[in-house]
Amino acid sequence: MLNYAIKRLGLSVAIVSLAMFLLFCMIYLVPGDPASVALGPRATDAMKEALRVKMGLDQPIWVQFMNFFMGAWTGDLGEEVLSGRPVLDVVFEQLPYTLVLIAGGISWSVALGIPLGCWAAIKRGSLADRMVGILSVAVIAVPSFVIAIYALLIFSVTLRWLPAIGAGEPGDVGDQLIHLILPSLAVGLGWVGYIARMVRASMLEVLEASHIRTARAFGLPDRTITYRYALTIAILPTITLLGVGIGQMLSSAVFAEIVFARPGVGKLVYDAILTRNFPVVTGAVLVTTVIFVLLNLIADLIVGALDPRVRSSF
Amino acid sequence: MSTLSISGLNVYFSTEDGPLHALKDVGFDVPERRIVGIVGESGCGKSTLINAILGLLADNGDIRSGEIVFEGMRDLTKLSARGMQDLRGLRISTVFQDPMGALNPVLSVGRQMTNIQYRSGQSHSEKVARAIEMLKLVRIPDAENALARYPHQFSGGMKQRIAIAMALMMEPALLIADEPTTALDATLEVTTIELLKDLQEKIGCSVLFISHHLGVIAELCDDVVVMYAGEVVERGTVRDVFQRPSHPYTRRLLECDPARQTQRTRVLPTIPGEIPDLRARPAGCVFAARCLDRHDGCDQHQPERSVSGGHAVRCNLVGSRQTQGEQA
Numbered sequence: 247m248l249n250y251a252i253k254r255l256g257l258s259v260a261i262v263s264l265a266m267f268l269l270f271c272m273i274y275l276v277p278g279d280p281a282s283v284a285l286g287p288r289a290t291d292a293m294k295e296a297l298r299v300k301m302g303l304d305q306p307i308w309v310q311f312m313n314f315f316m317g318a319w320t321g322d323l324g325e326e327v328l329s330g331r332p333v334l335d336v337v338f339e340q341l342p343y344t345l346v347l348i349a350g351g352i353s354w355s356v357a358l359g360i361p362l363g364c365w366a367a368i369k370r371g372s373l374a375d376r377m378v379g380i381l382s383v384a385v386i387a388v389p390s391f392v393i394a395i396y397a398l399l400i401f402s403v404t405l406r407w408l409p410a411i412g413a414g415e416p417g418d419v420g421d422q423l424i425h426l427i428l429p430s431l432a433v434g435l436g437w438v439g440y441i442a443r444m445v446r447a448s449m450l451e452v453l454e455a456s457h458i459r460t461a462r463a464f465g466l467p468d469r470t471i472t473y474r475y476a477l478t479i480a481i482l483p484t485i486t487l488l489g490v491g492i493g494q495m496l497s498s499a500v501f502a503e504i505v506f507a508r509p510g511v512g513k514l515v516y517d518a519i520l521t522r523n524f525p526v527v528t529g530a531v532l533v534t535t536v537i538f539v540l541l542n543l544i545a546d547l548i549v550g551a552l553d554p555r556v557r558s559s560f
Numbered sequence: 561m562s563t564l565s566i567s568g569l570n571v572y573f574s575t576e577d578g579p580l581h582a583l584k585d586v587g588f589d590v591p592e593r594r595i596v597g598i599v600g601e602s603g604c605g606k607s608t609l610i611n612a613i614l615g616l617l618a619d620n621g622d623i624r625s626g627e628i629v630f631e632g633m634r635d636l637t638k639l640s641a642r643g644m645q646d647l648r649g650l651r652i653s654t655v656f657q658d659p660m661g662a663l664n665p666v667l668s669v670g671r672q673m674t675n676i677q678y679r680s681g682q683s684h685s686e687k688v689a690r691a692i693e694m695l696k697l698v699r700i701p702d703a704e705n706a707l708a709r710y711p712h713q714f715s716g717g718m719k720q721r722i723a724i725a726m727a728l729m730m731e732p733a734l735l736i737a738d739e740p741t742t743a744l745d746a747t748l749e750v751t752t753i754e755l756l757k758d759l760q761e762k763i764g765c766s767v768l769f770i771s772h773h774l775g776v777i778a779e780l781c782d783d784v785v786v787m788y789a790g791e792v793v794e795r796g797t798v799r800d801v802f803q804r805p806s807h808p809y810t811r812r813l814l815e816c817d818p819a820r821q822t823q824r825t826r827v828l829p830t831i832p833g834e835i836p837d838l839r840a841r842p843a844g845c846v847f848a849a850r851c852l853d854r855h856d857g858c859d860q861h862q863p864e865r866s867v868s869g870g871h872a873v874r875c876n877l878v879g880s881r882q883t884q885g886e887q888a
């Protein structure tokens with residue numbers, strides 16, 4: 247297992263490095279001079295030149311890259327253009343809100359998706375199965391920002407059951423949770439569909455396996471067979487899928503944060519783009535990339551811990 | 561008293577092209593403490609028969625008529641799903657063909673072995689002790705530590721022995737073995753067969769042993785049932801059937817057995833032709849289309865005829881009276 251974890255970690259470092267390289271190329275290729283963009287049209291040439299030197303833009307490209315690369319790995323993502331605050335601090339200030347939002351989305355998708363998929367597989371071909379199928383496709387097909395807007399209109403504006411905007415009173419966990427319900431549902435609802443379909447498909451496959459027939463032939467109760475012998479295997483591809491799905495949830499989170507006027511990395515990036523605060527944009531993108539890679543790593547390690555075959559194949 | 565007594569069993573599968581008559585008028589006994597072999601080509605209904613006994617027929621399968629009497633009192637075809645589950649693994653155990661896939665890949669061997677003792681009423685440590693005892697009995701080296709390991713960490717032969725240990729752990733009255741050695745190589749096959757015979761004597765159970773390997777049947781079994789296209793075409797003691805095969809199909813099967821080839825031939829003899837479509841069974845003998853001794857009488861219904869005590873055959877070339885209890 248340790249071997250597996252180390253190899254998987256090495257892969258993650260490689261992926262993040264590649265992401266940094268791509269991000270650097272992107273900044274470099276964006277037309278326009280970052281210094282003039284940052285300072286606006288009324289800046290003097292001397293001001294632009296000073297900023298250019300401060301940002302290291304006068305150096306050769308490979309020095310710039312090494313500076314960026316080494317800086318990024320040591321947590322130095324540059325400074326915010328106007329206030330001069332370190333970008334990392336700005337991003338980390340917003341990060342918890344986004345992480346909680348995504349955790350909420352995952353909770354919805356797991357808590358609803360796994361039982362629904364399991365149920366559909368056991369009642370295969372029944373009306374319930376077909377209902378779950380239709381529902382899954384429906385929630386997958388509807389974009390998350392549409393879900394966010396409708397949830398806001400129905401539950402906050404019309405019914406007034408749940409708060410419409412913000413993240414709740416700081417320090418009041420109950421209030422924060424209530425504020426989390428709708429945005430996290432918007433982020434996670436599509437994934438209820440993906441997970442239900444995935445769990446159903448892999449459950450059906452596992453239930454056909456000969457070891458399940460053996461378990462039946464040993465007279466094990468249906469419950470034991472379904473949950474302990476079949477679901478423990480059927481869940482594995484779903485965990486991997488969730489690891490990948492977090493990337494998509496991150497982009498849904500941007501919409502949810504804008505629609506519900508929640509603080510968070512998505513909102514931060516959105517505002518930064520509007521104010522051309524590019525260091526914040528790259529910093530936030532890099533941090534979310536690292537988080538995405540990290541969560542993927544965790545998903546794979548969970549699969550490794552649950553599946554003895556994966557563990558020993560590394 | 562017989563451990564298992566099957567009579568007039570008819571099983572159908574509903575398919576898109578109409579009903580498929582998979583087992584027709586199947587009947588034979590598994591006497592107490594005896595090993596009965598079932599032999600027949602692929603697709604002749606061996607697995608269907610086992611599933612019918614275990615109550616594990618596919619959803620589209622259906623027992624239309626017949627009896628499967630277990631230990632002289634219970635007709636398994638009339639038992640509820642719950643009643644059947646109570647017998648499985650406790651009184652009737654099964655070892656399946658595929659040793660690679662028969663064990664759950666994500667549960668340790670120990671976990672699987674203690675799980676199936678859930679009805680024993682024993683403490684966890686007693687269940688573990690029982691599991692270790694069984695693993696030792698099937699000669700798994702280092703049995704104590706084997707419990708913590710997972711199926712993929714064992715070889716195919718070991719997995720099959722573990723499966724046998726699991727099947728015999730609750731000391732069933734009947735062990736069903738569906739081609740348990742087919743996936744193993746020849747040496748492993750021999751040791752596994754010997755082990756099975758040993759354990760059967762120790763536990764005193766009856767065995768229903770399915771194989772298409774005639775040598776194994778001759779070695780291991782007391783009685784043999786020859787199946788063709790879902791029918792029992794010949795049955796009797798191994799001695800009677802192997803020495804005086806009375807059905808043309810049995811004779812061809814024995815001729816084609818590679819172990820019996822005295823001369824080195826490049827091509828193994830096989831029986832030309834195929835099993836008839838079970839959705840449209842011939843009215844007469846099912847083997848007629850491939851039979852070398854075919855004649856007019858073959859178009860008629862073939863009742864089971866007795867050759868000698870306990871040796872019966874469905875072929876009108878055997879000029880004898882019908883066996884008792886045959887519902888023609």
Ligand SMILES: Nc1ncnc2c1ncn2[C@@H]1O[C@H](COP(=O)(O)OP(=O)(O)OP(=O)(O)O)[C@@H](O)[C@H]1O
Pocket residue numbers: 573574575580582600601602603604605606607608609618620621838
């Ligand atoms: N669920 C099913 N639906 C339809 N037909 C089936 C079903 N199961 C089995 N059959 C048919 O019943 C017949 C007997 O199949 P069975 O699996 O019992 O044969 P077998 O003797 O075990 O063969 P093998 O040696 O290959 O395991 C075959 O013609 C098969 O196609």
Ligand SMILES: [Mg+2]
Pocket residue numbers: 606607608
């Ligand atoms: Mg079979």
